[in-house]
Structure formats: C-alpha cells, structure tokens
Amino acid sequence: MSPRIERALAPLLRAPATLPRPRVRYTSTQAPAYPLHVPINAFQRTLLAVGSAFTSLRDTGRHDMVAVLSETTAGPFLPALRNKMRATPSGRQILRERPRITEASVDLAKLGAMKEGTLGRAYVDWLRRNKVTPDTRDPVRYIDDPELAYIMQRYRESHDFYHVLLGFGVSLPAELVVKWFELANFNLPVALLSGVFGPLRMEPAERRRLLRTYGTWALKCGGSAQCLIGVYWENEWEKDVGVLRRELGVFEPPT
Amino acid sequence: MKGSALMATRRQLASSLRTRSFASSSSLLNQSPPPPPSSASRPPPPPSADPATHFGFQSVPESIKESLVKGVFSSVASSYDVMNDAMSLGVHRLWKDHYVQKMNPHGGMTCLDVAGGTGDIAIRLLDHARDRHGDRETSVQVLDINAEMLEEGKKRFAKTMYHGPQVSFTLGNAEKLDTVADNSIDLYTIAFGIRNCTHVDQVLKEAYRVLKPGGVFSCLEFSKVTNPLLAQVYNIYSFQVIPNIGHIVAADRDSYQYLVESIERFPDQATFSRMIAEAGFTVSQREPWEDLTFGIAALHTGVKL
Numbered sequence: 001m002s003p004r005i006e007r008a009l010a011p012l013l014r015a016p017a018t019l020p021r022p023r024v025r026y027t028s029t030q031a032p033a034y035p036l037h038v039p040i041n042a043f044q045r046t047l048l049a050v051g052s053a054f055t056s057l058r059d060t061g062r063h064d065m066v067a068v069l070s071e072t073t074a075g076p077f078l079p080a081l082r083n084k085m086r087a088t089p090s091g092r093q094i095l096r097e098r099p100r101i102t103e104a105s106v107d108l109a110k111l112g113a114m115k116e117g118t119l120g121r122a123y124v125d126w127l128r129r130n131k132v133t134p135d136t137r138d139p140v141r142y143i144d145d146p147e148l149a150y151i152m153q154r155y156r157e158s159h160d161f162y163h164v165l166l167g168f169g170v171s172l173p174a175e176l177v178v179k180w181f182e183l184a185n186f187n188l189p190v191a192l193l194s195g196v197f198g199p200l201r202m203e204p205a206e207r208r209r210l211l212r213t214y215g216t217w218a219l220k221c222g223g224s225a226q227c228l229i230g231v232y233w234e235n236e237w238e239k240d241v242g243v244l245r246r247e248l249g250v251f252e253p254p255t
Numbered sequence: 256m257k258g259s260a261l262m263a264t265r266r267q268l269a270s271s272l273r274t275r276s277f278a279s280s281s282s283l284l285n286q287s288p289p290p291p292p293s294s295a296s297r298p299p300p301p302p303s304a305d306p307a308t309h310f311g312f313q314s315v316p317e318s319i320k321e322s323l324v325k326g327v328f329s330s331v332a333s334s335y336d337v338m339n340d341a342m343s344l345g346v347h348r349l350w351k352d353h354y355v356q357k358m359n360p361h362g363g364m365t366c367l368d369v370a371g372g373t374g375d376i377a378i379r380l381l382d383h384a385r386d387r388h389g390d391r392e393t394s395v396q397v398l399d400i401n402a403e404m405l406e407e408g409k410k411r412f413a414k415t416m417y418h419g420p421q422v423s424f425t426l427g428n429a430e431k432l433d434t435v436a437d438n439s440i441d442l443y444t445i446a447f448g449i450r451n452c453t454h455v456d457q458v459l460k461e462a463y464r465v466l467k468p469g470g471v472f473s474c475l476e477f478s479k480v481t482n483p484l485l486a487q488v489y490n491i492y493s494f495q496v497i498p499n500i501g502h503i504v505a506a507d508r509d510s511y512q513y514l515v516e517s518i519e520r521f522p523d524q525a526t527f528s529r530m531i532a533e534a535g536f537t538v539s540q541r542e543p544w545e546d547l548t549f550g551i552a553a554l555h556t557g558v559k560l
Contacts, residue, residue, distance in 0.1 A: 044499055047499050048503070051500070051503040055503050
C-alpha cells in the first residue's frame with residue numbers, strides 16, 4: 001500500500017473503541033504556498049474537476065475551465081512530468097530559473113523583426129494570425145507544491161509553442177489535435193479527457209478527419225518526440241523552426 | 256450553431272473572463288505569480304495611518320474597502336441573479352418575497368431601496384403594492400454604490416411596466432445619502448447590502464435621518480445559523496462549495512470567497528439588533544428579528560418614533 005493510503009487508513013486500522021470523529025476543515029488551515037494559491041481538499045477538488053469537465057464540454061469557449069480541469073486532475077502525474085523535466089539539462093535549467101512567458105517577459109517587437117523561418121518570427125506571426133497574446137493564460141491556483149505548480153504554469157504558457165511547432169491554429173479541431181499530441185508527449189489526464197470528449201462537440205466530417213489522419217499522426221509524433229516540457233523556448237528564438245523540429249523529433253503532419 | 260461558431264478563439268474569451276474576475280482587478284491584494292525580476296514595480300504599500308477594517312477574512316485599510324467591494328460587485332453584476340439561484344438553490348426568492356410581504360407597501364409610500372442594484376426588492380415592492388392594494392402611487396428610489404449593478408437594475412426595469420414617477424435610480428453611498436432629504440422616506444429597505452458597507456453604524460444613522468417619524472427601517476441580511484449541527488453543514492457548504500461554484504459558473508472564485516467570508520464576519524442577530532436600537536430606532540421587544548431558514552438569513556425591523 002502506498003504510504004499516503006496507509007496514513008489515511010491509520011486511524012481505522014488502530015481499532016479504537018469508537019471511530020475517530022472526522023475533523024472537517026471549513027477553511028483550509030494550510031497557508032498559501034505562492035500568490036493566488038488556493039489550498040483545497042479532496043471534496044473540493046472532485047467538485048471542481050467534475051464541474052469544470054461538464055462546463056468545458058458544454059461551452060467550448062470556457063478555456064478557464066480546461067485550465068481548472070488540468071489542475072485538479074494532474075495530481076499524481078505531475079511528479080512524473082517533473083522527472084522528465086529533470087532528465088534534460090535545459091529542463092533542469094528551467095526548474096532553477098523558472099522563466100515566465102508573458103507579455104512583459106517576451107519582447108514581441110524584437111521577435112517580430114527576426115528572420116523569416118526562425119522560431120521567434122514564426123511565434124509572433126502565429127500570435128498575430130490567430131489574434132492572441134501571451135498574456136491570456138490563467139494562473140495556476142489549485143496545485144499545492146510550488147514547483148509542480150510552476151511546471152503546470154510552464155506547460156500552459158508553452159502551449160503556444162506546441163501549436164507553432166506542429167503548425168496548427170486555435171480552432172476547436174486544431175486544439176484537439178494539439179491535445180492528442182500532448183497526451184502522447186506529457187501523459188496528462190486533461191489531455192486525455194479533452195481529447196476523448198472534445199470531439200463530441202465537432203462536426204461529424206471534421207471528427208472523422210481528426211481521428212483518421214491527424215489524430216494518429218499526433219499520437220505517433222507525440223510518443224516519439226522528445227518531451228517538450230524540458231525545452232527552453234526563450235533560448236531558441238533564433239533557431240530555424242525546421243531544424244528545431246528535427247532536433248525534437250517532430251515530423252510533418254499529413255496534408 | 257456548430258462548426259464555425261465553435262471556432263471561438265480561446266484567448267479572447269479567457270481574457271474577457273479574466274478582466275471580469277476580481278483577482279485581476281485588485282492588484283493590491285492578489286498579485287499574479289511572480290513576474291521576472293526586470294518587470295515593472297509593484298503598487299506601493301498602503302499608508303499605515305489608515306485604520307484597518309475587515310474585507311472578508313483579510314485586513315485592509317478602511318479607505319480602500321469601498322473600492323474593493325465595488326470591484327467585487329462590478330465583476331459579479333452580470334451573473335448576479337444566476338449565482339444567487341445557484342448558491343441558495345432558489346431560496347433567496349422566497350426570502351425576498353417574504354420580506355416584501357411583511358413590509359406590506361401600500362397607500363402611496365415613498366420607499367428607498369438601498370444597495371438595491373439589480374432591482375430584486377424594488378420590483379417586488381411595486382408589484383406587491385399594485386397586486387395586493389391596487390396602489391400605483393408607491394414609488395421606489397433604488398440606490399446603489401455600484402454603477403454596473405444599477406445598470407442591471409435598469410435593464411430589468413425596462414422589461415416591466417414601471418417607469419417615470421414610480422421608480423428612479425441613484426448612484427450613491429449608503430453611508431452618506433446626500434441626495435435624500437431628512438424625514439422624507441416611509442420605508443427604507445436594504446437587502447443583502449449592509450454587510451458590505453464599511454461603517455454599518457453610519458448607514459444606520461443615515462437611515463434614521465432620512466426616515467419620516469413613523470417610518471420603518473428593515474434589513475434582510477445573512478446571519479448566524481442557530482442550530483449547531485446545521486451551522487456545521489452550512490459552514491462546509493459556504494466555504495467548500497460556493498467559491499467553487501463561483502469559479503465554475505461565473506469564472507470568479509475570489510468574489511465568492513469574499514462573499515462567504517463577509518457573511519461569516521457580519522455580527523449575529525442580537526448584536527445587529529442592538530446596533531439598530533443604538534441608532535435610535537425602536538425595535539419590537541416581542542420579535543426583535545425574524546430568522547429565515549434556520550437563521551441563514553434574518554429580517555431586522557426598526558421604527559423611527
């Protein structure tokens with residue numbers, strides 16, 4: 001039995017005269033570990049996971065709900081992701097320096113002036129084409145360990161780079177292709193959940209195209225490519241996108 | 256509806272939801288996860304000369320509490336009614352119906368509905384006067400500190416038959432009713448608003464000033480649950496369910512966290528009743544207040560004699 005389960009069952013296993021009265025916490029006694037941190041218990045986590053799952057399915061525009069779903073379901077999978085990050089030198093550097101990708105930290109003007117074909121230029125062009133900015137990511141709130149919370153935040157902020165690397169936009173079908181890639185690459189439950197239930201909201205023709213062509217490609221590519229969580233994107237602005245793709249093991253999608 | 260309509264770009268919605276969220280509107284209390292060292296400086300710390308008051312469970316300078324509360328209600332305004340229904344499972348409607356029935360407006364009363372933003376009470380007052388007494392002279396002035404809430408109220412009233420002399424909207428502060436003359440109001444109502452005011456005693460004093468002799472002050476507000484077992488259940492529901500529903504339904508956890516904390520902070524029935532008496536009102540000895548739903552809400556009444 002895992003130590004956590006043993007600890008939870010210990011009061012029952014001690015065979016007391018009466019069962020111990022459960023102590024209910026009305027507010028969390030745990031102090032916030034980082035700004036905006038909200039410590040929650042298992043009951044609240046379940047409530048949020050179920051609520052966000054249904055809401056994000058019902059209203060596909062609610063990306064904040066996908067964010068909540070990712071945080072509440074990541075639990076045991078984040079330490080595995082952290083290990084993958086620690087396996088590469090760039091990943092270890094990211095964990096040490098904790099860079100953020102926000103409008104304040106990324107000089108979009110400088111990147112936009114770079115040579116055609118570089119990652120920086122491709123990124124800015126992609127942002128412009130899809131009318132988004134780096135600042136529209138929700139902050140992580142429901143993960144207790146600050147390092148794991150940072151990894152989740154990094155995953156969220158790097159999401160755009162996966163789009164650029166794979167060459168997909170922000171429409172629902174495109175997002176789902178990227179989610180399938182993420183499923184194979186990061187093994188996060190939210191990728192599985194949105195990848196499985198998201199297609200229910202698609203047109204039948206699009207869904208067939210997703211499953212037959214792009215879906216299989218995304219899974220194969222994600223499984224064989226290097227784990228993208230460890231890539232220090234801020235150091236690769238000048239690199240040619242094609243070269244970067246080859247280095248990371250990302251191959252072109254079928255047309 | 257499907258297909259191209261589903262291609263809503265994620266960030267545009269997310270960014271509009273975030274600007275609605277209370278977290279992003281009050282940088283003083285809730286900073287975003289630490290930005291890189293070279294970013295712009297943080298807002299200056301509040302001056303220590305300001306006396307501190309409570310904002311939910313947080314301690315804030317008195318001078319900014321008003322703007323924080325304004326921020327909360329600006330962000331909840333558009334989903335206010337939906338969230339009230341979700342949180343109270345519709346029971347808030349029963350409370351408000353009972354409140355108005357007990358007050359029984361009739362005979363061309365001049366009513367002042369303070370913190371009445373979305374017009375819940377005001378509509379009920381006018382409907383009650385018209386339905387039960389055939390009275391179309393009773394008028395209600397809806398006063399609120401928050402313009403967005405008032406806008407929601409105006410929108411609601413636009414769908415009814417009431418207009419012109421029977422209803423008016425004023426942007427104002429319950430602690431300082433500059434636009435209302437002394438001894439001019441027959442019925443002063445404030446429903447679920449007084450706990451958000453910085454100086455409750457000041458609100459009560461102003462209420463006393465504007466009421467006519469014989470005028471009635473009545474307040475519907477959250478209070479303490481009397482039954483200890485139910486109090487535990489209610490507490491769990493308040494702190495472990497409501498903020499999460501707020502996040503899911505309204506994309507705003509912090510405003511609802513503030514809400515349940517402010518309910519917890521508000522004095523109990525006996526203390527509040529004493530405060531009303533101290534402001535000069537005569538409170539009934541037989542029934543100083545009425546508990547609703549086991550004390551989750553309480554109806555306090557006082558008369559200016």
